[in-house]
Amino acid sequence: MRSKQRPYYFLAIVVPPLLFALQSAGIAEPLRAGALTLLKPALLAGHAVVRVVDVVGDHWVLFWETFQKRSEDRSRRVELESKLVGLEELARENERLRQLLDFRSALGQKSIAARVVARDSFPWRHTVILDKGTRHGVRKDMAVIVAEGLVGRVLEPGPETARVILLIDPDSRVSALASESRAQGVVAGDGSAALRMLYLEMDGGVAVGEGVLTSGVGSLFPKGILVGKIAALAREDSGLHLMARVEPVVKFSKLEEVLCLESSPAK
Amino acid sequence: MSRVFTGKVILYLLVLLVCDLCLTPVVRTSALRPTLLPLLIPYAAFEWHPKRILPVAFLVGLLVDLTGAQPLGVATVAFVGAAWIFKIAVQKTERHWLLIQLVLTFSYLFVASAAALALSLWLGNFSAVSNAVVGTLAGSSLVSTAFFPLFVRGTRLWFRDAALLKQCELF
Numbered sequence: 001m002r003s004k005q006r007p008y009y010f011l012a013i014v015v016p017p018l019l020f021a022l023q024s025a026g027i028a029e030p031l032r033a034g035a036l037t038l039l040k041p042a043l044l045a046g047h048a049v050v051r052v053v054d055v056v057g058d059h060w061v062l063f064w065e066t067f068q069k070r071s072e073d074r075s076r077r078v079e080l081e082s083k084l085v086g087l088e089e090l091a092r093e094n095e096r097l098r099q100l101l102d103f104r105s106a107l108g109q110k111s112i113a114a115r116v117v118a119r120d121s122f123p124w125r126h127t128v129i130l131d132k133g134t135r136h137g138v139r140k141d142m143a144v145i146v147a148e149g150l151v152g153r154v155l156e157p158g159p160e161t162a163r164v165i166l167l168i169d170p171d172s173r174v175s176a177l178a179s180e181s182r183a184q185g186v187v188a189g190d191g192s193a194a195l196r197m198l199y200l201e202m203d204g205g206v207a208v209g210e211g212v213l214t215s216g217v218g219s220l221f222p223k224g225i226l227v228g229k230i231a232a233l234a235r236e237d238s239g240l241h242l243m244a245r246v247e248p249v250v251k252f253s254k255l256e257e258v259l260c261l262e263s264s265p266a267k
Numbered sequence: 268m269s270r271v272f273t274g275k276v277i278l279y280l281l282v283l284l285v286c287d288l289c290l291t292p293v294v295r296t297s298a299l300r301p302t303l304l305p306l307l308i309p310y311a312a313f314e315w316h317p318k319r320i321l322p323v324a325f326l327v328g329l330l331v332d333l334t335g336a337q338p339l340g341v342a343t344v345a346f347v348g349a350a351w352i353f354k355i356a357v358q359k360t361e362r363h364w365l366l367i368q369l370v371l372t373f374s375y376l377f378v379a380s381a382a383a384l385a386l387s388l389w390l391g392n393f394s395a396v397s398n399a400v401v402g403t404l405a406g407s408s409l410v411s412t413a414f415f416p417l418f419v420r421g422t423r424l425w426f427r428d429a430a431l432l433k434q435c436e437l438f
Contacts, residue, residue: 019340046289118288
């Protein structure tokens, strides 16, 4: 019995430090990228299932009422309404992709379209996995956007997939400015669905309702991409600056298709 | 090795992983969503045998590490470390009572997630712990625990040979 337990202790005691060593040797990212590449078909299948679940969920009441009816004419209506539901979903996807395409054309910068296929398994991290990687032109620190505004940046690109850190992640930081007062600050996630704008000058003239745009400082994100709208103002704990609560324009829980900007931001 | 490292178990772990990455984000209440993969560890403790906890925790942690944004090894250390304490707790309690199972499951999930968060902070991978993060951690553990009875039923169906893995307790 003891000899059977020794392998478990070996696994529990020896392997985790080896994993930490891999981290410092710089092998962790390729290892993780390789794992996600292997998992990609399963993630795409899971994503397809999610889309079916969404359609059924949205039309549950319609299906329930429809299946309760029994006559021939009603069963014909079931068939037509089912087709209608499928067509409505296609129309919504068409509209979403058309908006993205129009936005992409108007951007004036090269971009790579990608789908969100998975999210981080830890609920307090806000990262997503895209179905495109370095093989499709995605690079580290590329800005990721949708038609509504900024989503985040590429954190770990792999050959077939890429991990994107969202703006609402507590580790996310973006240099930003208010659209009217032009007050500069830093937008950070706080782990909830909202954002905070930090280090605002006390006499900067920031007002509730102002839009927040990327400032282009730091060369990571292009200038002028919409981040959100200021919902509330308060003094920071240090008392030296103002802090704003920012409502993001992007619905992070509903991300489906995104664009990765190829060119570097204008200074 | 043991019966934990079988194709059926590893395949089930992969199914749970894909569910956590793709499906459970759809089942969310505000920022809270259940995570199914770590639930296999309490399942192993209650339905199989407490000796199975550590290898299952190791596999779960490894999969989460390979697909997560935290440093490699964080989830493995957190899940295995918490599983060690969990194993002692399970061996000291009446593990067939549902209420005790739910309390222990919530405690395990919360402690493992908190340990992963603490390790990430210590390694510098994570910079800010706010009330929202702690709230999400606790809330997600609670939501996952609420799914545990359903998870047990589904997992019993998957492992139709679960009876073979159960060991008789000799008095």
